[in-house]
Amino acid sequence: MTILVIAEHDNASLKGATLNTVMAATQCGGDVHVLVAGHNAGAAAAAAAQVAGVAKVLHADAAHLADGLAENVAAQVLAIAASYSHILFPSTASGKNVAPRVAAKLDVAQISDITKVVSADTFERPIYAGNAVATVQSADAVKVITVRTTGFDAAGQGGAAAVETVAAVAAHGKASFVGREVTKSDRPELTAAKIIVSGGRALGSSEKFNEVLTPLADKLGAALGASRAAVDAGYAPNDWQVGQTGKIVAPSLYVACGISGAIQHLAGMKDSKVIVAINKDPEAPIFSVADYGLEADLFTAVPELISQL
Structure with a gap:
C-alpha cells in the first residue's frame, strides 16, 4: 500500500498544509x-524530501504547472494515480479544486475534510458544521481524500527521501492562467498563524475594527480575523473570514472580540488550543467554547488589555 500526497507549494517552498497532510498519510500505513x-x-x-515520514518525492516540472492550475495538476495526478491506494490533498482552496477532478476521473467517491484516520479504509470527518462526526468507510480501490489540516499535527523534519523526476503531462489546453491578485500583509497568514485576533459585527465599522483590534494584534504578533457578519458588513476583507464558509483555523491562541459565536463561526475556530472571548452578552454562544471569557464592553476591555501587555 502506497499513499500519494499532493504538495501545496509556491515553487520555492512547501506550504504548511502539506506537512499536516503528510502526517495524515503516515497514519494510513504504507509508504x-x-x-x-x-x-x-x-x-x-528538496524541502519535501526532508519531511519526516516521506519515502519518495516525485517532481514534475513544466511551465504550465507553475501556477497550480487545477486542470493541469489533476492531469498530472491522474498520470501516476494507478500506483497508489490513497491520494491525499490538503483541504485548502487549491486542494478542494483539484481533488474532485481526480475523484471523478477515477470514478470513486471523494472523502472530504477528514480529521482522523481510524484505519486504512476508515476515516472521521465533521458534518453539520462540526456538530457531529461521521465515521466513513470506503471500499474504493483508490481513496481520494482531502485533509482538514487543523486535525493533524505538522510532520517534522529529518527525512532523507529520494527525489525522482517524473514526466510532466501535456497542458490541458482548454484552460489557461491569466493572473492572480494577491493580498500582501506583514502579518502571518491566517491559516498558519499561532495567534489570531478576530472581530465581529459589534465593532460597528472598519475604522473601529482597525482602531481597536490592530494595536492588540501588533502587541501579540497576531493575524487578524473576522466573523462572516463583520465581513458582510464591510468591516474586514474576505480573506480574514474565519468559519465554515471562510477559513478553518486552529492557532495556539484565538481572541474573539465582539463575536457572538454563530455555529458557522465556531466550526472554523473551536479547535484552537486556547480561546479567549470578550463579549458584553452573557448568553453569547462563544462563551460555550471559550477557555477564558470576559463579559465586558470590548471598546473598554481591549484597550485595557493592550495597556497590560
Missing part, C-alpha cells in the same frame, strides 16, 4: 510519496 508539480520547483521538492 508515503509526495508529488511536487510545478516549474523550477526543485527547492520545494
Whole structure:
C-alpha cells in the first residue's frame, strides 16, 4: 500500500498544509510519496524530501504547472494515480479544486475534510458544521481524500527521501492562467498563524475594527480575523473570514472580540488550543467554547488589555 500526497507549494517552498497532510498519510500505513508539480520547483521538492515520514518525492516540472492550475495538476495526478491506494490533498482552496477532478476521473467517491484516520479504509470527518462526526468507510480501490489540516499535527523534519523526476503531462489546453491578485500583509497568514485576533459585527465599522483590534494584534504578533457578519458588513476583507464558509483555523491562541459565536463561526475556530472571548452578552454562544471569557464592553476591555501587555 502506497499513499500519494499532493504538495501545496509556491515553487520555492512547501506550504504548511502539506506537512499536516503528510502526517495524515503516515497514519494510513504504507509508504508515503509526495508529488511536487510545478516549474523550477526543485527547492520545494528538496524541502519535501526532508519531511519526516516521506519515502519518495516525485517532481514534475513544466511551465504550465507553475501556477497550480487545477486542470493541469489533476492531469498530472491522474498520470501516476494507478500506483497508489490513497491520494491525499490538503483541504485548502487549491486542494478542494483539484481533488474532485481526480475523484471523478477515477470514478470513486471523494472523502472530504477528514480529521482522523481510524484505519486504512476508515476515516472521521465533521458534518453539520462540526456538530457531529461521521465515521466513513470506503471500499474504493483508490481513496481520494482531502485533509482538514487543523486535525493533524505538522510532520517534522529529518527525512532523507529520494527525489525522482517524473514526466510532466501535456497542458490541458482548454484552460489557461491569466493572473492572480494577491493580498500582501506583514502579518502571518491566517491559516498558519499561532495567534489570531478576530472581530465581529459589534465593532460597528472598519475604522473601529482597525482602531481597536490592530494595536492588540501588533502587541501579540497576531493575524487578524473576522466573523462572516463583520465581513458582510464591510468591516474586514474576505480573506480574514474565519468559519465554515471562510477559513478553518486552529492557532495556539484565538481572541474573539465582539463575536457572538454563530455555529458557522465556531466550526472554523473551536479547535484552537486556547480561546479567549470578550463579549458584553452573557448568553453569547462563544462563551460555550471559550477557555477564558470576559463579559465586558470590548471598546473598554481591549484597550485595557493592550495597556497590560
